[in-house]
Amino acid sequence: MKMEVTTKKQKRFGKNFKKVILLLAAILTIGYADARYADGIIIAQAHSGRTDSRGGHHDYKNKSGLGSYHYHHGYPAHLHPNGVCPYDNANTAPAANENSSPAPETKTQPVLNAADYKLVFDSTFYYNNNPDLQTIIGNNEQKLLEHFVSNGMAEGRKGCSTFDVTKYKDNNPDLATAYGNDLKKYYEHYMSTGYNENRIHN
Known part of the structure; x- marks a missing residue:
């Protein structure tokens, strides 16, 4: 009778032991990722395992895809081609996080062309008639053109001798309905x- 009980316990233990081993194998497999190549450095995502004094460890089954031995020491798993760590180079940064957002673009203002404003702007006139500038x-x-476009027009400054924005506004009441006091408009x-329509402008 005792022999039968022992045999049942052993069988039960054997089944549970197999389940534990399979579970551990699944966890270890999930912990690894495929190797990839980024910024000239062969790397793999981080996975479990202790490292030795050199900052690396063995991967005999090559689950990382980097061979039987690779390094970490604070970086993603990688190799040391010719015995040199690619991360030791000051110009090489660790591989960027794939989820990181790109740096914001800096928008540059287009260069203003004086020819586009020749009907309302003359740099010599603007300089002579605006002593504060x-x-x-x-x-x-x-610089004078940039000031005129960014500030002078909104302030109603005369940019040339042939156009006066105040007179243009006063003599074209249909525009006042559309533009109100927005002088730049x-x-x-x-x-x-207005120029092609020969509207009163001075």
């Missing part, structure tokens, strides 16, 4: 439409 900007044509309307 003479010490701040000087007579640099491009009057300059833009004159350049795109």
Whole structure:
């Protein structure tokens, strides 16, 4: 009778032991990832396993895809080609996280062309008739044009002798309904439409 009990216990233990072994094998398999190549360095995602004094460890079954031995020491799993760690190079950074977002693009303002504003702007006139800008900007044509477009038009400054935005607004009441007190819109309307329509502008 005792022999039968022992045999049943052994069988039960054997079945449970197999389940535990299969479970451990599944966990270890999930812990590994396929090897990949990034930024000139062969790497694999992190996985379980202790490292030795060199910062590496054996992977006899090559589950990482990097061969029987590879390194970590603070980086993703990788190899040392010719005995040199690719991460020792100051110019080489660890592989970027695939989920990291790219750096934001810096938008540059388009360069203004004086020819596009010739109907409402003359740099010499603008310089001579705006003494407050003479010490701040000087007579640099491009800087004067940039000021005129970014500030002067909204302020209603005269950019040339042949166009006066106040007179253009007063003599074209149909535009006041559309633009109100947005003076820059009057300059833009004159350049795109008003000049060809021979509207009063000075």
